[in-house]
Amino acid sequence: MEIFHISAECYPVAKVGGLADVVGALPKYQNNAGHHVRVIMPCYDTKFRQENEFECVHWGHLKLGNFSFPFNILKEKSDKLEFELYLVEIPELFDRKEVYGYEDDIERFLSFQIAALDLIISRNEIPDVINCHDHHTGLIPFIMLYCDKYQKLRNTPSMITIHNGLYQGQFGFDKLYYLPEFDLAHVKVLEWDNCINSLAVAIKCAWAVTTVSPNYLNEINYSANGLESLFNLVRHKSKGILNGIDEEVWDPATDGMLEKNYSIKNFEKGKQENKEKLCNLFNLDPSKPLFSFIGRLLEEKGGDLLPHAAALALSENFQQINILILGSGNAVIENQLNSLLSDYKGNFNTFIGYNEELAHLIYAGSDFLLMPSRVEPCGLNQMYSLRYGTIPIVRRTGGLKDTVIDFGDDGNGICHDQASVGDICYSIQRAVDLFQDKKSLNKIREIGMKTDHSWGRVCQEYVEIYNLIISKK
Numbered sequence: 001m002e003i004f005h006i007s008a009e010c011y012p013v014a015k016v017g018g019l020a021d022v023v024g025a026l027p028k029y030q031n032n033a034g035h036h037v038r039v040i041m042p043c044y045d046t047k048f049r050q051e052n053e054f055e056c057v058h059w060g061h062l063k064l065g066n067f068s069f070p071f072n073i074l075k076e077k078s079d080k081l082e083f084e085l086y087l088v089e090i091p092e093l094f095d096r097k098e099v100y101g102y103e104d105d106i107e108r109f110l111s112f113q114i115a116a117l118d119l120i121i122s123r124n125e126i127p128d129v130i131n132c133h134d135h136h137t138g139l140i141p142f143i144m145l146y147c148d149k150y151q152k153l154r155n156t157p158s159m160i161t162i163h164n165g166l167y168q169g170q171f172g173f174d175k176l177y178y179l180p181e182f183d184l185a186h187v188k189v190l191e192w193d194n195c196i197n198s199l200a201v202a203i204k205c206a207w208a209v210t211t212v213s214p215n216y217l218n219e220i221n222y223s224a225n226g227l228e229s230l231f232n233l234v235r236h237k238s239k240g241i242l243n244g245i246d247e248e249v250w251d252p253a254t255d256g257m258l259e260k261n262y263s264i265k266n267f268e269k270g271k272q273e274n275k276e277k278l279c280n281l282f283n284l285d286p287s288k289p290l291f292s293f294i295g296r297l298l299e300e301k302g303g304d305l306l307p308h309a310a311a312l313a314l315s316e317n318f319q320q321i322n323i324l325i326l327g328s329g330n331a332v333i334e335n336q337l338n339s340l341l342s343d344y345k346g347n348f349n350t351f352i353g354y355n356e357e358l359a360h361l362i363y364a365g366s367d368f369l370l371m372p373s374r375v376e377p378c379g380l381n382q383m384y385s386l387r388y389g390t391i392p393i394v395r396r397t398g399g400l401k402d403t404v405i406d407f408g409d410d411g412n413g414i415c416h417d418q419a420s421v422g423d424i425c426y427s428i429q430r431a432v433d434l435f436q437d438k439k440s441l442n443k444i445r446e447i448g449m450k451t452d453h454s455w456g457r458v459c460q461e462y463v464e465i466y467n468l469i470i471s472k473k
């Protein structure tokens with residue numbers, strides 16, 4: 001099967017969060033399963049772009065309203081990612097360090113979508129399916145169906161995979177003229193709540209809608225940042241498919257970013273050596289349980305609860321626990337966390353920023369990983385921590401509910417129901433008690449390390465949906 005994935009992120013080319021991990025892994029495993037898979041993404045000014053060789057395979061000019069941009073499509077020469085990678089180079093719009101967060105993001109990602117489709121129609125073969133990811137690619141199913149220039153793709157099935165439904169890429173109808181020409185009889189399709197909503201458009205126009213966990217699909221029927229009724233309407237073409245993790249990248253036995261590699265056979269010793277390295281780096285005590293958090297410091301991740309929960313847990317367990325935070329996001333949360341540094345020196349530390357290598361060391365060297373999320377479409381951190389023998393402490397929501405079961409029910413982690421400081425601290429207290437009982441602790445770690453989150457099964461589920469929509473052609 002000929003599959004195109006179109007995405008704003010892909011690991012290791014450019015990563016902000018889980019979207020990159022999924023688009024870096026799913027195509028690889030689909031390719032290895034015998035499909036012909038290509039990924040198209042923007043060409044940011046990243047290390048990967050600078051350190052690898054590319055050839056220009058297509059170029060042109062795209063029109064965005066009154067503006068015209070030259071673009072090049074660059075193909076990575078070696079196929080080292082185990083799928084074909086195409087970068088859309090639009091120097092004025094993407095030659096920047098960050099993936100998102102610019103005032104002209106609407107213009108950037110609309111241009112990207114148009115150039116990506118230009119590449120696809122320039123080829124002789126039409127793909128069997130086009131898999132779009134999140135709102136940055138949400139207008140593609142519409143353009144394929146209704147824009148005259150792309151009518152070659154009218155009968156090609158498209159699918160939207162929703163990694164995070166909170167972000168929807170809305171913009172005003174004053175920018176309608178950015179879109180390639182189409183019959184205005186279809187303009188209503190673009191509308192949701194009086195604006196053009198890229199994610200809503202994709203949900204309406206794509207032949208199938210997937211979310212990254214089954215439980216998240218259930219939740220968005222009653223909580224989806226304004227799209228609830230739309231999700232209810234498209235239930236018949238929707239499916240929740242739990243993400244996998246790339247077990248080649250995330251393997252404590254081979255992970256080159258660790259101090260010491262280990263497997264299920266020697267995890268106690270291996271984890272301790274990584275913990276010592278981590279504690280040395282952050283002035284913490286390796287004999288005490290280490291609770292970590294990795295992620296974006298935002299309300300959706302429960303980031304606002306962290307400073308209060310950390311302060312309360314540290315004062316209740318005075319000098320008995322360590323807490324380490326890696327992340328960035330909301331400046332108020334960052335400051336609140338940093339303000340705890342002087343009071344809890346030696347037991348609490350932060351790294352405000354993004355650091356891939358440190359994240360790997362934290363998964364390996366921590367005892368517990370905190371995930372107090374309010375919203376978690378799938379969550380990869382808990383799966384990485386399970387694989388590295390670190391016990392996740394999660395709020396039962398989204399994909400966390402699908403992947404973590406409380407150890408009281410013979411499961412692999414610690415769970416609570418409310419996004420509250422009280423619930424987090426209660427879970428931390430249970431973890432402190434568990435930490436004293438090494439036999440039980442190690443049993444739970446083993447259960448976690450044995451959990452199968454490989455992509456093999458997941459790939460098959462994607463292909464089943466592709467086949468279903470192809471059969472409707």
Ligand code: ADP
Pocket residue numbers: 016017018019021164294295296326327328353354355356357359378379380381382
């Ligand atoms: P989301 O995509 O919502 O941020 P996920 O759990 O799906 O959350 O994926 C998060 C990914 O981003 C994981 O690979 C995690 O290790 C990584 N990550 C998040 N924040 C940081 C950070 N500050 N430094 C390094 N890696 C991070």
